[in-house]
Amino acid sequence: MNTVTPVRFDNVNVGDALPALDLPPLSRLTLALYCGASGDHNPIHVDLDFAKEAGMPDVFAHGMLSMAWLGRALTDWVPQSALRDFNVRFAAITHVGESIRCTGTVTEKFEHDGERLVRVSLATTNEAGVQKLLGEAVLSLP
Amino acid sequence: MIDRKYIGHTMAPFKVAVEAGRLRFFAKATGQTDPVYSQDEAARAAGHPGLPVPPTFLFCLEMESPDPAAIRNLLGLDYKRLLHGEQGFTYHRMAHAGDVLSFEQRIEDIYDKKGGALEFVVRKTRVSNQRGEHVADLRGVTVMRQPEKESA
Numbered sequence: 001m002n003t004v005t006p007v008r009f010d011n012v013n014v015g016d017a018l019p020a021l022d023l024p025p026l027s028r029l030t031l032a033l034y035c036g037a038s039g040d041h042n043p044i045h046v047d048l049d050f051a052k053e054a055g056m057p058d059v060f061a062h063g064m065l066s067m068a069w070l071g072r073a074l075t076d077w078v079p080q081s082a083l084r085d086f087n088v089r090f091a092a093i094t095h096v097g098e099s100i101r102c103t104g105t106v107t108e109k110f111e112h113d114g115e116r117l118v119r120v121s122l123a124t125t126n127e128a129g130v131q132k133l134l135g136e137a138v139l140s141l142p
Numbered sequence: 143m144i145d146r147k148y149i150g151h152t153m154a155p156f157k158v159a160v161e162a163g164r165l166r167f168f169a170k171a172t173g174q175t176d177p178v179y180s181q182d183e184a185a186r187a188a189g190h191p192g193l194p195v196p197p198t199f200l201f202c203l204e205m206e207s208p209d210p211a212a213i214r215n216l217l218g219l220d221y222k223r224l225l226h227g228e229q230g231f232t233y234h235r236m237a238h239a240g241d242v243l244s245f246e247q248r249i250e251d252i253y254d255k256k257g258g259a260l261e262f263v264v265r266k267t268r269v270s271n272q273r274g275e276h277v278a279d280l281r282g283v284t285v286m287r288q289p290e291k292e293s294a
Contacts, residue, residue: 023173030171037164037171038202042221054222063226064201068172071197075176079188080236086197087230087281 009116009141018104021073061094073102088135098126153247158206162239192239228283242272261286
């Protein structure tokens with residue numbers, strides 16, 4: 001949900017944490033739904049036979065599913081129209097059954113082209129603290 | 143090895159209509175609970191002309207290309223050896239259900255690491271709307287594993 005009080009540039013400090021987004025344990029149903037909804041029909045994420053043929057022990061999450069969760073964490077914090085840049089690196093595979101937490105931390109406040117911007121570092125981690133996606137976003141704040 | 147002559151190659155542009163039903167399906171698949179992304183009334187109350195395209199869904203729309211395998215086939219990439227390495231978005235304006243978006247893809251770079259065991263393809267995609275306005279730029283890095291070179 002969008003916060004009732006808008007996040008304002010003057011009230012944000014470097015080091016502030018965004019509200020974390022906790023996902024339920026990753027199910028095969030979620031992978032099937034994401035396959036259909038995203039249009040990414042790569043069988044390695046939903047077809048166990050194909051995954052094994054490709055040398056994987058099991059199906060695993062689309063990297064972009066995790067990026068969509070990070071997007072949710074961002075738009076839970078500020079309206080989407082605030083988003084200027086959003087980049088991730090897929091560092092490790094997210095497996096079925098893992099409970100993923102999305103986190104963000106403000107790393108920089110700056111002005112550019114008349115806009116007041118904050119840079120946020122982003123990560124998804126499993127319950128053991130293993131990082132899966134690492135990234136950052138730039139947001140324009142009033 | 144992927145032929146470096148394709149650096150700078152542009153693909154045939156294509157258009158994709160943004161459908162509200164797909165956006166609702168995407169909201170369900172990603173566990174989105176904010177009604178702005180699934181209910182027209184909530185979207186309009188938040189100032190949107192229709193359901194907004196969420197931040198990463200532009201990547202999904204890009205896959206609605208008439209030939210999603212076009213770049214793979216052009217470069218001779220093997221599906222089973224591909225990994226998505228990085229993805230980035232630069233946003234210029236929002237897109238909404240009912241928009242018709244144009245996608246222009248360009249192969250920005252091709253390079254390798256670890257003696258050719260990993261090859262990287264960087265794709266940049268410019269997205270504009272039916273009014274010719276610049277919506278976003280996408281940057282995707284695809285990694286191709288060449289296992290026979292891993293000991294090299």
